[in-house]
Amino acid sequence: xxxxxxxxxxxxxxxxVTVGSMMRGVLYTLIPxxxxxxxxxxxxxxxxxxxxxxxxxxxEALFQKARHKKVTLSDGSALxxxxxxxxxxxxxxxxxxxxxxxxxxxxxGKQIFGGLGYNIFNPALxxxxxxxxxxxxxxxxxxxxxxxxxxxxxxxxGLMKFxxxxxxxxxLFLGQTAGSLGETSAIAILLGGAFLIWRGYIDWRxxxxxxxxxxxxGEFIHLMNPATFPSPxxxxxxxxxLLGAFFMATDPVTTPVTKAGRWIFGIGSGILLIVIRIWGGxxxxxxxxILLMNMTVPLINRYIRPKPFGKHGRRKKDAPYV
Numbered sequence: 001x002x003x004x005x006x007x008x009x010x011x012x013x014x015x016x017v018t019v020g021s022m023m024r025g026v027l028y029t030l031i032p033x034x035x036x037x038x039x040x041x042x043x044x045x046x047x048x049x050x051x052x053x054x055x056x057x058x059x060e061a062l063f064q065k066a067r068h069k070k071v072t073l074s075d076g077s078a079l080x081x082x083x084x085x086x087x088x089x090x091x092x093x094x095x096x097x098x099x100x101x102x103x104x105x106x107x108x109g110k111q112i113f114g115g116l117g118y119n120i121f122n123p124a125l126x127x128x129x130x131x132x133x134x135x136x137x138x139x140x141x142x143x144x145x146x147x148x149x150x151x152x153x154x155x156x157x158g159l160m161k162f163x164x165x166x167x168x169x170x171x172l173f174l175g176q177t178a179g180s181l182g183e184t185s186a187i188a189i190l191l192g193g194a195f196l197i198w199r200g201y202i203d204w205r206x207x208x209x210x211x212x213x214x215x216x217x218g219e220f221i222h223l224m225n226p227a228t229f230p231s232p233x234x235x236x237x238x239x240x241x242l243l244g245a246f247f248m249a250t251d252p253v254t255t256p257v258t259k260a261g262r263w264i265f266g267i268g269s270g271i272l273l274i275v276i277r278i279w280g281g282x283x284x285x286x287x288x289x290i291l292l293m294n295m296t297v298p299l300i301n302r303y304i305r306p307k308p309f310g311k312h313g314r315r316k317k318d319a320p321y322v
Contacts, residue, residue: 023079026196026201030182033181033189036175040145040146048095060078077116081102081109084182085098088240090138092142105124120295121294122290122291128287154178157277160230167238172234173185174187182247183239186242190246192246205259206255210249210269212270218232218235218236235274243286245266249290257301258301276288
């Protein structure tokens with residue numbers, strides 16, 4: 001038998017990164033943010049994290065069993081979805097409501113599209129969007145850090161938008177502010193995000209475009225009216241921007257495949273966020289900015305494509321790439 005090439009289906013280059021290793025990396029990088037939330041909100045955070053993770057895992061297994069598919073809890077994707085959902089929920093939300101959000105995140109945000117790799121929206125944000133539409137009061141009721149009882153307060157963005165009170169930047173950077181579990185400490189999220197970029201689990205272009213566009217637009221609006229609008233550093237450090245930029249907007253399934261497309265995705269998310277924060281009725285808009293840009297991904301992938309190697313000139317409409 002003569003030796004020759006063996007032709008197999010792509011991809012032909014193995015980077016060594018598997019779904020399981022990537023999901024474990026995301027889980028590890030969320031530990032600082034989760035630890036900060038437990039430090040500030042104690043048992044409220046612990047209960048919320050456990051409920052979301054357990055419910056997400058059970059829903060994943062049940063739906064895969066019902067679809068006669070292999071149960072793939074070992075890849076860690078359901079755990080990541082559950083933990084991310086917990087990170088974007090207020091600590092005072094009832095456990096039953098959080099569990100409902102986890103069911104929606106897995107069932108309607110992921111499994112209904114065919115499972116991992118087929119969903120068009122970030123599952124955790126889809127679950128939060130459902131809860132926001134169904135229980136708006138619960139989703140906008142915040143608890144003070146270190147509060148053993150249900151002492152409510154406003155988030156830094158809410159204080160700025162409705163009362164004109166600016167939270168010190170150091171508090172935003174270190175923590176000690178009201179908000180979702182993952183919003184309380186910017187430094188904890190930055191540590192996790194830096195590790196994700198270093199390990200190559202996410203593309204740095206999306207968080208860079210997201211954060212930089214928010215900073216530039218925030219600076220422009222601040223210069224126009226310094227007395228009303230806070231500094232761009234406040235826009236970057238407050239709310240869920242950093243959590244969304246590093247852990248939500250970088251979901252490889254729901255983001256563009258090209259480098260230029262990822263820049264567009266990140267910058268577009270930043271523009272939408274500033275529009276919602278400044279002119280919208282809600283003080284925060286990270287969830288909506290990412291979900292809206294998720295809808296544009298098929299269009300971006302269609303029109304933002306790399307030029308085939310060796311080809312010159314403008315490609316004819318609907319011409320093949322190879």
